[in-house]
Amino acid sequence: MDNSQTSDEPIIRLMEQHPTFAPVIRLARDFADLIRQRKPEKFDLWLERAIQSQIRPFQRFAEGLKEDYQAVKFAMTLNVSNGQVEGQINRLKMLKRQMYGRAGLDLLSRRFLLAN
Numbered sequence: 001m002d003n004s005q006t007s008d009e010p011i012i013r014l015m016e017q018h019p020t021f022a023p024v025i026r027l028a029r030d031f032a033d034l035i036r037q038r039k040p041e042k043f044d045l046w047l048e049r050a051i052q053s054q055i056r057p058f059q060r061f062a063e064g065l066k067e068d069y070q071a072v073k074f075a076m077t078l079n080v081s082n083g084q085v086e087g088q089i090n091r092l093k094m095l096k097r098q099m100y101g102r103a104g105l106d107l108l109s110r111r112f113l114l115a116n
Contacts, residue, residue: 023053023054024058027050027055031046035076038076040073040076043072043076050062095108
């Protein structure tokens with residue numbers, strides 16, 4: 001059995017048990033697929049569906065995306081990620097929180113370098 005089918009089972013069951021969740025789940029999954037598969041040509045259709053939906057959080061989200069339309073659409077075409085940078089920033093913040101109130105910048109920088 002395909003692993004994606006197994007992971008879809010709880011969602012399908014949820015949609016069957018609570019039909020009111022179905023439009024929310026569909027919009028969320030369609031947006032995730034749109035981003036993951038980098039399909040900017042489907043972005044306009046998704047925006048319209050979200051704005052026309054009766055789901056206020058999706059309407060607000062879509063309106064916000066529409067304000068930055070060019071940037072969002074362009075981001076879908078790039079094959080670039082800032083994940084590595086964000087991971088390093090997250091790690092530095094964790095170390096900083098662990099050291100909070102204990103020492104100054106010199107000890108923090110040494111700890112960060114030693115953590116590598």
